Amino acid sequence: MATNGHHILSNLSMNMSANITYRVHAVSDTRHQHQEALLILRYVTLVIYLLTFLFGCVGNSLTILVIITNKKMKTVATCFILNLAVADDLFMLTLPFFAYSTFAKDWIFGSWLCTVMSALYGINLYASIFTMVSIFLIVSDVLLP
Numbered sequence: 651m652a653t654n655g656h657h658i659l660s661n662l663s664m665n666m667s668a669n670i671t672y673r674v675h676a677v678s679d680t681r682h683q684h685q686e687a688l689l690i691l692r693y694v695t696l697v698i699y700l701l702t703f704l705f706g707c708v709g710n711s712l713t714i715l716v717i718i719t720n721k722k723m724k725t726v727a728t729c730f731i732l733n734l735a736v737a738d739d740l741f742m743l744t745l746p747f748f749a750y751s752t753f754a755k756d757w758i759f760g761s762w763l764c765t766v767m768s769a770l771y772g773i774n775l776y777a778s779i780f781t782m783v784s785i786f787l788i789v790s791d792v793l794l795p
Contacts, residue, residue: 695749695753696752703746706741710735710738714736717735718732737777737778
């Protein structure tokens with residue numbers, strides 16, 4: 651009887667051990683899958699940042715070039731479009747830095763460049779907002795009747 655009880659306890663202990671081992675491996679696998687998903691998300695974010703930088707710089711620079719070189723495009727509307735393109739180009743210059751810091755989860759460029767990037771971001775934000783408000787006011791004949 652003692653042998654049978656010992657055998658039952660031994661089997662119970664082995665079953666509990668196997669169950670705990672299974673749960674530890676399941677949690678480990680879930681964490682590993684979560685880390686892989688986060689790494690994939692970081693790469694996707696990096697690619698989106700860099701594509702936005704590439705197409706944004708090319709598009710805004712071409713807009714600036716066309717407006718500056720074409721003499722017929724010296725209107726109030728094109729002046730506002732030029733202002734938006736310059737503000738967006740300034741913002742595009744910050745994207746590679748933000749892309750790296752988002753990917754690496756660290757800012758390695760120093761506090762001075764952090765201040766410059768924040769300033770460019772703020773300049774772009776306010777320049778774009780004020781330009782769009784001005785365009786609205788001109789289009790609705792409030793500013794220039």
